[in-house]
Amino acid sequence: MELALSSEDAAFRDEVRAFIAENYPPEMRVPNPETDLTKEQSLLWHRILHKKGWIAPLWPKEYGGPGWSVTQRFVFEQETSRAGALPPLAFSVTMVGPVIYTFGNDAQKKKFLPRILSGEDWWCQGYSEPGSGSDLASVRTRAVRDGDHYIVSGHKTWTTLAQHADWIFCLVRTAPAAKPQAGISFLLIDMKSPGITVRPIITIDGSHEVNDVFLEDVRVPVENLIGEENKGWTYAKFLLGNERTSMAGIGRSTRYLDRLKKIVKAEIPADDPAHLEFRRDIARIELDVLALEATELRVVAQMARGIDPGPAASLFKIRGTEIFQSITELTHRAIGNYGLALREQPVSANRFMPGPDYGHTASEKYLNARKLSIYGGSNEIQRNIIAKAVLGL
Amino acid sequence: MDIQFTEEQELLRSSVQRLLRDQYDFDARRRIVACEEGWSRKQWSSFAELGLLAAPFSEEAGGLGGGPLSTMIVMHEFGRHLVVEPFVETIVLAGGLLESQGSPTQKSEFIPDIIAGKSIWALAWTEKASRFDPANVATTARREGDDYILVGEKAAVIAAPWADYLIVSARTSGNRNDREGVSLFIVDRRAANLHLRTFKTIDGRRASEIGLDGVRGRLLGGEGAGVAALEASRDRAIAALCAETVGAIGELNTATLEYSKTRKQFGMTLGSFQVLQHRMVDMFIAHQEALSLMQHLTLSLTANEPGLSRLASGAKSKVGYAARFVADQAVQLHGGMGMTDELNVGHYFKRISSINIQFGDPAYHVLRYAQLDAAA
Numbered sequence: 001m002e003l004a005l006s007s008e009d010a011a012f013r014d015e016v017r018a019f020i021a022e023n024y025p026p027e028m029r030v031p032n033p034e035t036d037l038t039k040e041q042s043l044l045w046h047r048i049l050h051k052k053g054w055i056a057p058l059w060p061k062e063y064g065g066p067g068w069s070v071t072q073r074f075v076f077e078q079e080t081s082r083a084g085a086l087p088p089l090a091f092s093v094t095m096v097g098p099v100i101y102t103f104g105n106d107a108q109k110k111k112f113l114p115r116i117l118s119g120e121d122w123w124c125q126g127y128s129e130p131g132s133g134s135d136l137a138s139v140r141t142r143a144v145r146d147g148d149h150y151i152v153s154g155h156k157t158w159t160t161l162a163q164h165a166d167w168i169f170c171l172v173r174t175a176p177a178a179k180p181q182a183g184i185s186f187l188l189i190d191m192k193s194p195g196i197t198v199r200p201i202i203t204i205d206g207s208h209e210v211n212d213v214f215l216e217d218v219r220v221p222v223e224n225l226i227g228e229e230n231k232g233w234t235y236a237k238f239l240l241g242n243e244r245t246s247m248a249g250i251g252r253s254t255r256y257l258d259r260l261k262k263i264v265k266a267e268i269p270a271d272d273p274a275h276l277e278f279r280r281d282i283a284r285i286e287l288d289v290l291a292l293e294a295t296e297l298r299v300v301a302q303m304a305r306g307i308d309p310g311p312a313a314s315l316f317k318i319r320g321t322e323i324f325q326s327i328t329e330l331t332h333r334a335i336g337n338y339g340l341a342l343r344e345q346p347v348s349a350n351r352f353m354p355g356p357d358y359g360h361t362a363s364e365k366y367l368n369a370r371k372l373s374i375y376g377g378s379n380e381i382q383r384n385i386i387a388k389a390v391l392g393l
Numbered sequence: 394m395d396i397q398f399t400e401e402q403e404l405l406r407s408s409v410q411r412l413l414r415d416q417y418d419f420d421a422r423r424r425i426v427a428c429e430e431g432w433s434r435k436q437w438s439s440f441a442e443l444g445l446l447a448a449p450f451s452e453e454a455g456g457l458g459g460g461p462l463s464t465m466i467v468m469h470e471f472g473r474h475l476v477v478e479p480f481v482e483t484i485v486l487a488g489g490l491l492e493s494q495g496s497p498t499q500k501s502e503f504i505p506d507i508i509a510g511k512s513i514w515a516l517a518w519t520e521k522a523s524r525f526d527p528a529n530v531a532t533t534a535r536r537e538g539d540d541y542i543l544v545g546e547k548a549a550v551i552a553a554p555w556a557d558y559l560i561v562s563a564r565t566s567g568n569r570n571d572r573e574g575v576s577l578f579i580v581d582r583r584a585a586n587l588h589l590r591t592f593k594t595i596d597g598r599r600a601s602e603i604g605l606d607g608v609r610g611r612l613l614g615g616e617g618a619g620v621a622a623l624e625a626s627r628d629r630a631i632a633a634l635c636a637e638t639v640g641a642i643g644e645l646n647t648a649t650l651e652y653s654k655t656r657k658q659f660g661m662t663l664g665s666f667q668v669l670q671h672r673m674v675d676m677f678i679a680h681q682e683a684l685s686l687m688q689h690l691t692l693s694l695t696a697n698e699p700g701l702s703r704l705a706s707g708a709k710s711k712v713g714y715a716a717r718f719v720a721d722q723a724v725q726l727h728g729g730m731g732m733t734d735e736l737n738v739g740h741y742f743k744r745i746s747s748i749n750i751q752f753g754d755p756a757y758h759v760l761r762y763a764q765l766d767a768a769a
Contacts, residue, residue, distance in 0.1 A: 261768055276760075283763035287686075287711040294685035301395035315678055380671070387670035390677060391650055 003078075003297050009071050016079045023048050024085050032361045033086045034368075035207040036347050039122070039164040046088040046119040055117055056093050063101045063109065064117045070304045081251025091160065092116045092123040095239050096169045099186065103227040103235050112167075112188070126156040126170035126189070126213060127236070134381050136171070137180040137233060141215060143172035143187060145222070150174075150187065152195075152218040158375070162198050162211040165191050170215075175230050186232035188224040195219075205367035206345040240377060241313070247376070248316035249324055250293045256327045257286055263334045263358055278334060285326050292319050311389045314382040321372035321379060332366035335359035342367075396462070396688050405463055408443055409470040417474045419737045425477060426597040432478050432555055441510025446484055454492055454504045461629065461694040465636040465687065472640025475737070475744055477598050479513055479552035485633045486626055487514030487560055494577065494614030494622050503558070503579075515556040515582075517547035517603055518623055525753035527562065527623040528572045532605060534563035541565070541578055541612060543605045551751070553601035554591040556582045561603075561610060562619050575619035578610030585609070596747035597740070627752050628705040632694050634748050635687045635712045641741045642680045642716055645723040648738055649673060652727055669726060676722055679715040686711055703765040706758040713755035716745045 005013060025044040030036040049055040057073045059065030068076065080087055097116050100108055115121040132138045141154025152172055162168065168189050175183030189196070195218040201210045226235055260282060268275045299312045332339045338355030342363045353360045373379040387393040398406065416439065425433045440446055448463035450456020457463070464485060471480060484507065491503055506512040523529040532545025543563050553559065559580045567574025580587065588604035614622050650673060653664035663669055690708040693701050720742040724731035731738050749755060 258768065261766075279763040279766075280759055283707075283759050283766070284710075284714075286766075287707045287759070287762065288682075290689070290707060291682035291686045291711055294689040295681055298395040298685050298688065315681065319678060319682075383671045383674040384667070386674045386677060391664075391670070391673055393650075393653070393664045393670050393673070 124162040124165035156213040181233040184232040186226040205364040248320040328366040328369040413474040468636035469640040472637035482552040486516040512557040515552040517550040532563040547603040577613040580610040596744040706761040710755040710758040
């Protein structure tokens with residue numbers, strides 16, 4: 001299915017497609033790009049996009065964005081995801097960048113934005129805490145003013161790729177007596193500051209994506225405060241809005257479905273009743289993808305006409321993640337007994353993995369994908385959002 | 394991808410909406426369904442006057458050239474009002490077959506009367522043992538002069554007792570289940586040796602078991618080429634039924650949401666319970682997805698895109714499952730009231746149950762969708 005494109009947009013699509021095909025680094029084509037790449041490897045594509053001027057599709061031109069329309073941005077995302085290119089780190093470009101150029105002061109824009117674009121700074125997100133998951137406004141990490149500094153103490157968790165990060169953007173409590181949402185500030189903290197410790201959290205797939213970040217009396221210059229003190233909740237919500245765009249993941253689901261079909265064809269004889277069962281399950285998921293894709297195209301077409309998509313992002317997050325979880329589950333089942341094997345971390349070609357190559361990441365993907373319905377605002381929270389905003393409940 | 398209606402289409406939609414709002418509320422429908430015939434000629438005449446019956450036909454055939462998009466608009470509104478009159482049978486199925494398969498004589502003989510609202514048609518393709526396979530045909534036809542003589546039985550033909558003409562599939566060669574050798578025939582419903590045994594359907598319509606004991610029929614389209622014509626016809630009917638379903642889903646969601654905001658238990662509105670909120674969010678999502686697929690299918694049908702028939706099966710399945718989910722939940726959330734004949738919710742439930750059988754249920758079509766996948 002294709003968005004009805006004008007000839008300019010169709011030419012743009014062809015240009016993007018060709019650019020990705022010619023320039024996407026072969027070193028990044030590893031069995032599982034999300035876990036198998038070093039920091040340097042995962043930055044290769046970022047730097048290529050930066051050189052081309054395409055690193056920050058969302059950003060206004062004056063801050064280094066390409067000045068694309070809604071449709072062009074969608075086409076770019078679609079092509080990236082269809083090609084299986086690992087998108088640049090979202091925490092830097094998609095999340096903190098827009099907060100800085102929307103709410104930051106000139107000095108902050110000048111200091112941070114170019115380094116985000118170039119990939120020089122790697123950002124991580126200091127939102128969740130052990131006692132603050134879905135109820136984010138209950139964060140307890142404290143920032144106490146001491147002259148030109150804040151003294152920050154607390155414990156952030158689920159911090160994705162903090163092990164690589166140069167900076168962390170944090171929600172901190174600056175007015176403990178105020179109502180939860182009213183006492184939060186948005187602070188940028190240098191990860192090299194004394195008092196910061198990063199401890200890996202190993203997830204059920206064996207990978208090291210997330211971390212605990214401990215902050216003990218960390219001194220943060222006041223100039224690193226975004227906007228006004230105690231207004232951080234506004235900025236945090238703005239950022240979460242960006243986080244949830246493009247979570248339908250149509251391109252990724254389509255690629256994984258194609259792979260699943262090949263695996264089923266190779267693994268399960270056509271006269272085995274299980275073959276038909278798999279094909280029916282695949283067909284149902286394929287139709288889920290098709291319906292979501294048609295919905296996404298409908299929303300993009302409306303946005304291009306200036307219509308506010310409302311909480312469509314929540315719908316895409318719910319369905320996109322449910323769909324991808326089903327695909328990884330089916331893929332894991334399709335490889336049969338080899339679903340027992342799990343690659344050891346850190347991965348190495350020298351370690352023995354049984355069974356055909358196409359099954360080697362099935363177990364870890366299945367396990368890792370369980371996170372999708374939890375992170376970025378759990379799917380239950382997304383349903384709350386739709387219930388309130390659309391249904392008026 | 395988002396369908397933006399032209400001025401003409403917008404006009405069509407608002408005039409159907411006005412007509413149904415004024416003349417086809419739930420009580421009016423109840424009276425129509427309860428009457429002896431089970432449908433309203435008066436309503437049918439107002440549809441004709443408004444141009445609804447002409448809308449999808451090409452201009453050459455005397456229509457308004459609105460194509461599948463106009464059918465989508467009409468059927469969506471019909472779905473919201475549970476209209477029982479045989480638009481799908483007469484306009485979409487018979488009209489479509491006459492336009493695509495009919496000789497110039499047949500077209501000029503029959504289409505003007507259809508557009509004028511003077512004749513009702515039904516399509517008799519199902520048999521006792523055929524289930525959802527249009528190639529599974531035991532009824533036979535043998536040539537006699539310019540006509541054919543049909544012998545056999547057709548099963549559960551919706552709108553047959555209302556019809557002036559039937560389009561009947563019968564085998565002119567080959568064995569039962571052969572794709573080749575099935576032909577289509579125009580049969581006068583009041584012809585000699587044609588017997589109807591009529592019954593009420595779960596959604597308040599009338600249908601018939603049809604006995605053909607040597608009934609005269611006129612060939613429609615190429616001899617032996619009936620299955621392909623029926624399949625194309627099914628694709629068009631599926632698009633129309635999907636639009637009707639989406640209209641019904643929308644009404645069920647609106648009714649359920651409103652009920653949840655007023656009905657109180659334990660001192661709170663039903664809508665304040667999170668488990669029910671989340672259920673209604675899933676109903677909302679089901680509606681959005683069904684609506685998107687409805688548009689996608691209608692656009693593909695308009696452009697006659699490759700893979701259309703597979704897509705039609707996919708949409709029939711996905712929209713059918715979505716509708717069943719919404720209908721189940723709408724009844725459940727209305728509690729005992731959802732079970733009553735008095736409330737419209739149960740009637741949407743029954744219409745959706747009926748649509749989910751016609752031309753193949755969701756399970757049948759998801760398998761067809763899978764089997765037509767070149768990549769698997």
